[in-house]
Structures are given as structure tokens and as C-alpha cells.
Amino acid sequence: MLEFRAIKEHTNFRLDASFVCNKGMVTALFGKSGSGKTSIINMIAGLQKPDVGRIAVGERLLFDSYQNINIPTQKRNAGYIFQDGRLFPHMSVESNLRYGFKGQKNEMFQEIIELLGIEDLLERRPHKLSGGEKQRVAIGRALLTSPDFLLMDEPLSALDSARKQELIPFIGRMVEKFKMPVVYVTHSLDELLALGDNAVLMSNGSCIESGSVEEVVSNPANMEHLGLTGRVSVLKAVAVDQHNSSGIISLVDGKLMIPTRQYKTGTKLRVTLRSEDVTISIKKPEGLSARNIIKGKVTKMEQTTDGAIGIKIDIGVNVYATITSEAVSDLHIENGSEVFIILKTVALSRRSTATIRQ
Amino acid sequence: MFGLSSYEIEALSLSLKISIWAVVSGLIPGIAIAYLLARKNFPGKLLIDGLVHIPLVIPPVVTGYVLLITFNDNAPAGKFLIDIFGSGIAFSWKGAVLASVIMSFPLLVRSVRLSIEAVDRGLEEASKTLGASWFRVFFTITLPLSIPGIITGTVLAFARCLGEFGATITFVSNIPGETSTLPLALYTLTQTPGTESAAFRLCLISIALALVAIAGSEYFSRKAGARLRGDNA
Incomplete structure (x- = not known):
């Protein structure tokens, strides 16, 4: 289970949010850009520091302002999949995949590249990949670190809708297989409906509502935030x-x-x-x-x-x-x-x- | 060799020796300072930035003179060097190396700093989320992606060292075989009647060296850039 509670003051923006994400569940942070979704997962990854708060995964405290705990990013054991993939341009796909590979066993490596269908891309350089391939490699790279939890920052938003439809099943399979808490940032209702178990609705730095995707999306009060024209x-x-x-x-x-x-x-x-x-x-x-x-x-x-x-x-x-x-x-x-x-x-x-x- | 006199060959090899030593010894501190200036905020950053760049804006003679009063054999720093190494650096080729390092440092730091600043911090963050320590982030991401700038900076610095005159002649004087580098030897020739053809040859050598250095830098930094982008150049 992943617990998040944090406050951070910016000059013209205040983030104050809390939610819980269970193992094997996808918690989707949904909101317009600028609502603080990415800040939240950056805080979970340790790339940003909350003013006050507590972030824990299972028994492990990643951040606690009261106990003065702030585990550095590289020790948080996060699997972070960025919006733009962020593959290392000077390395081959295989070097990218092996960059954080912790498993000694090659079977795991084989299994993941087969799951993601990227066996044939290993020799290539990232700039020779299509958008969808890049994101699959990025997902593989994150999974190969055997993370305790996954953070996905609009991983499909740079792709056209055909590529999106192609990638959604990959993500679904992966979540099902690796049974860890997944925090998925999105502003797309389709992705929310296709991948989310729970939804946390964000606006202006705070959580407006959280619950199952069915509850949150069906609630007429959320229509505007979800960009829906009718109930x-x-x-x-x-x-x-x-x-x-x-x-x-x-x-x-x-x-x-x-x-x-x-x-x-x-x-x-x-x-x-x-x-x-x-x-x-x-x-x-x-x-x-x-x-x-x-x-x-x-x-x-x-x-x-x-x-x-x-x-x-x-x-x-x-x-x-x-x-x-x-x-x-x-x-x-x-x-x-x-x-x-x-x-x-x-x-x-x-x-x-x-x-x-x- | 190419009809060069031993005097000219001596000046050329001395110039190369001093410039190579200067670039090699300046490279690591140069990259370190460039990294600090590009990536860190700390008190005194402006001061360090200023100190690095001063040699670029003050007359080289001033730099040479400051070095002379600091490192002459009777000054505390000079005495210290004699105590440790058994010899001082004033009026020796080692002093010329120091003068070259200081004069070329701003060019090196500037170029490396710009290329470190151009490295996408998102890639460094990604590397950290994959479990990489600061050390690993630096050596596998930041440094390799800054290679084009490091090459350019190194070559610029090398060219600057080859041309170094004012600080050198003030600090270590113009001693044939010890501190008479190409520009200094050329200067001597221009002051001596009847050596026009020798002076002309040294001129050509200087120009050729500079051209080779610049062309080499262009070539290697393009090649490195292409490699980093993943083109199979």
C-alpha cells in the first residue's frame, strides 16, 4: 500500500493532497494540467520535497517531515515512467533496459521484453524508435529495477490514439502481473476508464474527490472537472x-x-x-x-x-x-x-x- | 624537418609540451568547476565565476605579474613549492604551464559549462529513479552527454595556450629551451634584424597549428554529437 499526504506552498499555488493506493491497484490522479498531479508523483519519487507530509510504501517510510526522514530518489525503489519516456539517447535500447536492472537472472529480462514486445529493438538507439516503442522500452526499463511501486506520468499523452489503444493492454497486463501500487497521472477520461481502479480528482492542488472510478465518474458533481457535457x-x-x-x-x-x-x-x-x-x-x-x-x-x-x-x-x-x-x-x-x-x-x-x- | 632550424623546432616542441601539460592539468578542475557553476547553487558562486573569468578581461601582463609576485622563489608560495618539490616554478617551463592553465581556464570552463547546462535534467532525474547514485548519474549521463562541449573547450583552451604570450613572458621570461614558446621565440625573431624568413616560418607554423586544432575540434565534436544522438556516424 502506498500512502501519500503532503502540503507544499508555492508562490501562487498550494498543493495539499492525500490519498492511498493499494497493491495491484491503479490509482489515477485525474485533473487539468497545473492541478498538481505531476508534483505529487515527483514527491513520491523524491524529485520534489513537500513542506510537510508523510509518504510511505508498505512498511517503508520514504518521507516524513516530523521524523525528518527523506530517502533520496535513488534509494526509493520507484519505477517512474515519464511522459516523454526519457530514454538515454547515447545508449542502445538494451543498455537503457539494463541501466537499473537489479535481477541477476536473465529470465526476468527475457520475460519483460517479451511481455512488452521489444525483443527486436534491443540494438537500436532511442531516436530510431516510434513513440509507442519508446514508451514500451521506458516501461520495461522501470520494471526491470524491480520497483516497489510504479509512477506513471501521462505515459500515453504523447501518442496518437491508435498507439494509445495499442499500449493500454500492455499497461493493463503489466499491472495485473506485477501486483504493486500504481499511481497513474492522466487528464484523459478514456485512460481513466480503461486503466484506473480508483480515481483521485485533482483541482488547483487539492483532491476534490477520491473513490472507485465508477463512483467518481458517475457523481454528477464532478461533471465539470471530468470535462463531461452530460451525466x-x-x-x-x-x-x-x-x-x-x-x-x-x-x-x-x-x-x-x-x-x-x-x-x-x-x-x-x-x-x-x-x-x-x-x-x-x-x-x-x-x-x-x-x-x-x-x-x-x-x-x-x-x-x-x-x-x-x-x-x-x-x-x-x-x-x-x-x-x-x-x-x-x-x-x-x-x-x-x-x-x-x-x-x-x-x-x-x-x-x-x-x-x-x- | 621541413627546413626548420633547431631553434624553431625547440620553440615548437616546447609550445606543444607546455600546452598539452596545461590542458591536461586544467581539464579535471575545469570540468569540476563547470559542473558546480552549471548545476549547483552555493554561497560564493558569483565570486568563483568572477575569478575564473578574470584572466579573460584583465591585461595578461597583470596576470603574469600577479603570478610572479606570488610564486617567485622568495615569496611564501614560491618557498613552499621549493620545500615540497625541491624547485620553484618561476622562470621555468612549469611556470609557463601554470600561466597557460590560468589564461585558458575561462574558455574551457565556459564551454564545458554551457554543454552541461544543455544536458536535459530530466535524464539525470530518470537515472536517479533507476537507482543511480550521484556518481553514476554524473559518469553515465551528464559527462557523456557533455562530451561535445568538453572537446570544444579542450581545443579552444589548447589553442589559447599555444598563443599565450603576455602572462608567460612576464612570469617566466623568455628563456630559450625553457620558456621560449612559439610566440615568444617569434617575438625575439621580430626584434632581431635579418631573421625575417625564420619569423615568417614560425608565423606559418602558428597558423597551421591553430587551423589543425580548430578543424580537429569541429570534426570530433560533430562526431561525438552524432554518436550521442545515435546517428551511426
Whole structure:
């Protein structure tokens, strides 16, 4: 577990943040540039020093202003993956990879370069690599130091979207395999949804909210900070076989079972539902082409900025719907009403899914 | 050799000997001071910066004179050297080396400092996060990436040493075979009637040496630069 708590005063900026990141979990620091995300991971790495605070990984104290502990960067055993890779230009890929290699065994070296698909790049110089290759080498270089934790500073932001899609599974596999706390800095909602377990929302140097990605992204109060134009519900989901489930979405243990051919059965997915795409009915509808009807209870209703009504429905997990105020009065929906929500299977699995790491 | 008289060969080899010694002995302190000036903040930084650069802006004769009053055999520093090494440095080729080091030092430090400043600190940080000590960061990242500037600085300093005149003649005088370097020998020839052709030859030698040094520096620093960027030059 990685614990972070620190305050640092700058002339026109104050950083005051704290969070916890568990082993094998990706904690995503999400916020606009200048919100203090990179400062935080630089403090964890020891490249910046907080005024006051405490940073610990497991039992090991890295920084404690009260006990006057400040372990130097080179002894923190961090795996830091920088935004720009920062490969050493005067060394070959292999020398870069071996720079901090602590394992004596060559099997580990082989395993990691195979995992990252960089076996064929070893002889090359960094400037002969593509952006995606550079980042894979940078990831390998950090992993080969056998770090206690990983810090990733927008590792995908310099890449085009095709390269991003290519790299996300690598990062996912790596996190799954090495089971350490990972702090992932990003300002991209896609990356947050694809890679994050927990999210810490940052603005102007402080944490506004932290929790699971589902909670943080689904909370309407965070819409502006997330750069969302409408309310969304983010739900955990699992891909299931289309035939066995007769094509119907069901909810098991708070996870949507989504029949799909796109992903292997059992793949963990994360579903983003736009609130406009959720239809509400007060009676169980019949004769609809949408076959996914889930019963729930209205737990909150509020006016949205454009005059519509935002409704929070508990179906076992929270789902948001946005409907017009006319519809609300016609249907006599109020807090506590029992309603049915209607989701179109097709719509769901086609456009709103993102694989999360498997 | 090339029709040179023994006097001219003596001046040439003495010049090379003194310049090489000066560059070799100035290199490590030069890199160290350049690193301090480029990367560290400490009280007195401005003073050190100023002291290093003074020889560039004051008349060389002043530098030579200061050296003379500091290191003559009767001055405390001069006596100290005699006690330790058995001989002083005033009026000897070793004194000429010291004068050359001091006169060429600002050029060396300046060039090395600029190239250290140009090294991406992000790479040094990355090296630290990979577990490298200060020592390892310096020798595997900072120093190799500063090589082009170190080459340029070394060659500039070498050329400056070859041309050194004022401080040398003031400090160690113009003694044939001991301190009469190329410029000093050339000066003597220009003061002696009937030696125009010898003077002309020394002139040509000086120009040729300088050209070779500058061209060599260009070549090696480009090659080093290309290597660092990873081009297979």
C-alpha cells in the first residue's frame, strides 16, 4: 500500500493532497494540467520535497517531515515512467533496459521484453524508435529495477490514439502481473476508464474527490472537472456468452452481465451509460425490441442546468437518467417511485464499452 | 624537418609540451568547476565565476605579474613549492604551464559549462529513479552527454595556450629551451634584424597549428554529437 499526504506552498499555488493506493491497484490522479498531479508523483519519487507530509510504501517510510526522514530518489525503489519516456539517447535500447536492472537472472529480462514486445529493438538507439516503442522500452526499463511501486506520468499523452489503444493492454497486463501500487497521472477520461481502479480528482492542488472510478465518474458533481457535457453512469460489467444469456443484460453482484461477441466471455468491462440513453417506464413494458429492462427505485431527482430532470435510480447500482420535466409530471415520478429502466443491448456493447485490464 | 632550424623546432616542441601539460592539468578542475557553476547553487558562486573569468578581461601582463609576485622563489608560495618539490616554478617551463592553465581556464570552463547546462535534467532525474547514485548519474549521463562541449573547450583552451604570450613572458621570461614558446621565440625573431624568413616560418607554423586544432575540434565534436544522438556516424 502506498500512502501519500503532503502540503507544499508555492508562490501562487498550494498543493495539499492525500490519498492511498493499494497493491495491484491503479490509482489515477485525474485533473487539468497545473492541478498538481505531476508534483505529487515527483514527491513520491523524491524529485520534489513537500513542506510537510508523510509518504510511505508498505512498511517503508520514504518521507516524513516530523521524523525528518527523506530517502533520496535513488534509494526509493520507484519505477517512474515519464511522459516523454526519457530514454538515454547515447545508449542502445538494451543498455537503457539494463541501466537499473537489479535481477541477476536473465529470465526476468527475457520475460519483460517479451511481455512488452521489444525483443527486436534491443540494438537500436532511442531516436530510431516510434513513440509507442519508446514508451514500451521506458516501461520495461522501470520494471526491470524491480520497483516497489510504479509512477506513471501521462505515459500515453504523447501518442496518437491508435498507439494509445495499442499500449493500454500492455499497461493493463503489466499491472495485473506485477501486483504493486500504481499511481497513474492522466487528464484523459478514456485512460481513466480503461486503466484506473480508483480515481483521485485533482483541482488547483487539492483532491476534490477520491473513490472507485465508477463512483467518481458517475457523481454528477464532478461533471465539470471530468470535462463531461452530460451525466453518465459508469458501471462494472462482465462479458458473457451471447447464446447462454439469450442476449439479455442482467445484474449480478453489482456487475452488468453483457452479452457480446466483441470480448471474450469473462472479460471485465466497464460500461459508460449516457443518462440520455436511459429510458424510464413506470410499468414493466412489453412488446419492446429492447430486451433489457431492469427494475429500480428512484433515489434522487434534481433539475439539471438545461432545465431537464436528472434522476438517480438504484437498480442494485446507481444509474442516472435525464428526462424532461414534462415526462416527470406525466409519469408521476417522485422520490421513492418504483420504475423500470430500459437499456438497448446493442447500444451498450457497441459504443459504450471500454475494456478494463483483464 | 621541413627546413626548420633547431631553434624553431625547440620553440615548437616546447609550445606543444607546455600546452598539452596545461590542458591536461586544467581539464579535471575545469570540468569540476563547470559542473558546480552549471548545476549547483552555493554561497560564493558569483565570486568563483568572477575569478575564473578574470584572466579573460584583465591585461595578461597583470596576470603574469600577479603570478610572479606570488610564486617567485622568495615569496611564501614560491618557498613552499621549493620545500615540497625541491624547485620553484618561476622562470621555468612549469611556470609557463601554470600561466597557460590560468589564461585558458575561462574558455574551457565556459564551454564545458554551457554543454552541461544543455544536458536535459530530466535524464539525470530518470537515472536517479533507476537507482543511480550521484556518481553514476554524473559518469553515465551528464559527462557523456557533455562530451561535445568538453572537446570544444579542450581545443579552444589548447589553442589559447599555444598563443599565450603576455602572462608567460612576464612570469617566466623568455628563456630559450625553457620558456621560449612559439610566440615568444617569434617575438625575439621580430626584434632581431635579418631573421625575417625564420619569423615568417614560425608565423606559418602558428597558423597551421591553430587551423589543425580548430578543424580537429569541429570534426570530433560533430562526431561525438552524432554518436550521442545515435546517428551511426
